[in-house]
Amino acid sequence: MNTAPGTVPHELIAAATSIREKAYAPYSHFKVGAAMFCDDGHIYSGCNVENAAYPEGICAEGGAISAMVAAGGRRIIEAVVCGAAEPCPPCGGCRQKLREFAAPETKVHMVDPAGKILLTRTLAELLPDSFGPDNLGVSVGTPR
Numbered sequence: 001m002n003t004a005p006g007t008v009p010h011e012l013i014a015a016a017t018s019i020r021e022k023a024y025a026p027y028s029h030f031k032v033g034a035a036m037f038c039d040d041g042h043i044y045s046g047c048n049v050e051n052a053a054y055p056e057g058i059c060a061e062g063g064a065i066s067a068m069v070a071a072g073g074r075r076i077i078e079a080v081v082c083g084a085a086e087p088c089p090p091c092g093g094c095r096q097k098l099r100e101f102a103a104p105e106t107k108v109h110m111v112d113p114a115g116k117i118l119l120t121r122t123l124a125e126l127l128p129d130s131f132g133p134d135n136l137g138v139s140v141g142t143p144r
Helices: 010-020 060-070 092-102
Strands: 031-038 043-047 076-082 102-111 117-122
Touching: 010 031, 010 043, 010 076, 010 102, 031 060, 043 060, 043 076, 060 076, 076 092, 092 102
Parallel strands: 076 102
Antiparallel strands: 031 043, 031 076, 102 117
């Protein structure tokens, strides 16, 4: 995926917006999709999946990260989260999950269902002074 500096790949936004429609959200009715562009050149996506034992569900970001890891990916280069009409930033747990596989300067874009970018933050802005793999002497996304 080659894009000009400062632009978000259309394919990454499309992956997040389309997977959002597959979300399973019968309790909150708040669908979320996420897509991660990985250093292997692939895009991995996931959607939120709620559970009757609410809130024991799976966030979209976690689903996308699981898909990435299952396929052998280890490093997130850029991420998109698609919620509703307002920016949908990752929850605290997902920010930490992103930190495991992404560097502090990794951009996280929040888009609406039409794909319009509502907000862009670096992971460092979303999770300042984070604790990550480097604090334990491990490179980001390195298999253990």
